[in-house]
Amino acid sequence: MTAGGLDVEAFLESLRGIASEWESAHDQLETLRAVATSRDQLATATADSGGTVVDLRLAAGLRRHGADTVSASILEATARAVEQANSRRAELVSGSVALAVGGRKQAALDALRADSATGPAGRGTS
Numbered sequence: 001m002t003a004g005g006l007d008v009e010a011f012l013e014s015l016r017g018i019a020s021e022w023e024s025a026h027d028q029l030e031t032l033r034a035v036a037t038s039r040d041q042l043a044t045a046t047a048d049s050g051g052t053v054v055d056l057r058l059a060a061g062l063r064r065h066g067a068d069t070v071s072a073s074i075l076e077a078t079a080r081a082v083e084q085a086n087s088r089r090a091e092l093v094s095g096s097v098a099l100a101v102g103g104r105k106q107a108a109l110d111a112l113r114a115d116s117a118t119g120p121a122g123r124g125t126s
Contacts, residue, residue, distance in 0.1 A: 036080035
């Protein structure tokens with residue numbers, strides 16, 4: 001079905017595709033978890049999409065490493081997990097924004113093509 005040269009069904013299908021991709025990005029944000037381990041393998045941290053550390057696992061036998069080493073390992077693992085979660089969130093969000101901008105641009109181009117195909121209003125062809 002077309003309206004003034006615009007393929008409405010194709011346009012709606014395009015919008016459905018954009019909505020589906022947005023929903024997928026949202027679902028990925030909801031379940032995003034980044035896990036990072038310190039280089040010395042003493043600490044493993046998990047961060048969620050908001051950059052909040054939601055889990056911290058420590059290796060057995062920490063007493064022999066000393067408090068400063070263990071603290072450094074915890075800080076390293078948590079910082080890396082948060083950095084990875086933030087990076088992944090930024091990728092998902094920027095992809096969603098690019099998708100929206102691209103969809104809007106395509107809709108505008110389609111509308112321009114439809115307008116140019118129908119010709120100026122009020123003029124007939126002879």
